[in-house]
């Protein structure tokens with residue numbers, strides 16, 4: 448990490464101060480493939496306010512001088528958007544046992560220096576500290592390899608996530624956003640990825656049936672790898 452860059456961790460209402468910087472950063476990074484998200488500041492502020500209202504949320508900031516160049520969020524799944532709760536609830540997962548990792552966004556010039564790992568390390572440590580969670584989970588947008596918007600040099604995060612011990616499940620969230628170039632919102636399928644909290648390096652194919660990790664095996668077994 449560059450020497451003038453620092454990582455800050457904020458919780459609940461401490462996040463208020465950072466809303467606009469994080470909103471602009473999210474909109475800038477998520478304009479790119481695979482998200483192609485034509486966001487609005489109004490939506491962004493409402494989204495971040497839902498994290499600031501929670502007593503158990505976390506915001507990790509990467510600050511270079513006075514600029515926010517990276518951000519990552521986490522919140523109990525029960526307090527996250529219902530769209531992320533529904534696919535898990537539908538499969539009998541106890542929503543209260545899942546800590547949801549929201550986005551990780553980092554400006555391109557700061558990538559490849561281990562900050563992405565820091566985002567996971569710190570959110571997982573936070574979830575551990577809260578004590579009542581058995582799982583961490585996040586959602587990734589599904590895109591086909593043939594997607595005409597896919598840049599030739601696009602690098603998927605999939606290998607990174609697998610290495611972190613996450614497994615893509617066969618559970619899908621449906622999110623709505625306006626894609627760049629469109630006039631109206633469309634529905635986007637997102638794959639839910641999960642990891643049993645107690646062991647991050649466990650191979651999904653070798654787990655104990657009755658443990659959270661064993662349950663994970665059930666979800667990943669039928670899973671088709673997302674194409675993005």
Ligand SMILES: CC(C)(COP(=O)(O)OP(=O)(O)OC[C@H]1O[C@@H](n2cnc3c(N)ncnc32)[C@H](O)[C@@H]1OP(=O)(O)O)[C@@H](O)C(=O)NCCC(=O)NCCS
Pocket residue numbers: 476549550551552553554557558559560561562563564565602604607610
């Ligand atoms: C996802 C993201 C936050 C990762 O940040 P990062 O700081 O680059 O990640 P790290 O440097 O910790 O690297 C993570 C892994 O990816 C690999 N990686 C990073 N940049 C790479 C590159 N350009 N080419 C190949 N591998 C790369 C790293 O080697 C590392 O793997 P390793 O542990 O085997 O070494 C960043 O790429 C990003 O903001 N992407 C756009 C938004 C996004 O897709 N967010 C995730 C979903 S919300």
